[in-house]
Amino acid sequence: MKNVTDSFLSLGPWPSAGSFGFNTDIFATNPINLSVVLGVLIFFGKGVCASCLNEWKNNLLSLSDLLDNRKQRILNTIRNSEELRGGAVEQLEKARARLRKIETEAEQFRVNGYSEIEREKLNLIQSTYKTLEQLENYKNETIRFEQQRALNQVRQRVFQQALQRALGTLNSCLNNELHLRTISANIGMLGTMKEITD
Numbered sequence: 001m002k003n004v005t006d007s008f009l010s011l012g013p014w015p016s017a018g019s020f021g022f023n024t025d026i027f028a029t030n031p032i033n034l035s036v037v038l039g040v041l042i043f044f045g046k047g048v049c050a051s052c053l054n055e056w057k058n059n060l061l062s063l064s065d066l067l068d069n070r071k072q073r074i075l076n077t078i079r080n081s082e083e084l085r086g087g088a089v090e091q092l093e094k095a096r097a098r099l100r101k102i103e104t105e106a107e108q109f110r111v112n113g114y115s116e117i118e119r120e121k122l123n124l125i126q127s128t129y130k131t132l133e134q135l136e137n138y139k140n141e142t143i144r145f146e147q148q149r150a151l152n153q154v155r156q157r158v159f160q161q162a163l164q165r166a167l168g169t170l171n172s173c174l175n176n177e178l179h180l181r182t183i184s185a186n187i188g189m190l191g192t193m194k195e196i197t198d
Helices: 002-009 031-173 176-197
Strands: none
Touching: 031 176
């Protein structure tokens, strides 16, 4: 038995006579030895190989699941990115449309504002000219009225002074009867003058 265990330990060439053992030289071995070696390897290695194959299979399956999960996450991420991109493009187009609308409205407000300012300016100028014209007319009417009033006052004073001189002259030259007739005539003239001035 010692030779059998020693044969497994030493890989060198075995002695050819006097002992029983396995020949590791493939060309020098016979088919029986080969079949025994293969049988032992298959019998003892079957469980090891099966467990290795199962573990390898499980590793491949878990790797496959991991790759499938990763692939699914990548596809979901791409799909979400495409949806977000589409939403962003749509929002960008809406924002551009709003910007164009606001720019158009701003331009209209600007143009309308300028035209409104010009219109208000012209209205203010015209209103100012009308007001100045009315003030000028009022001033001229006031001046004419004051001139007329001053003329009337001067006429009345001149007339009164003339009347007083005439009365003084008449009083010194006339008698009572003539004096009464002159006074009546002057009173009539004063009434006529008063009617004219009113």
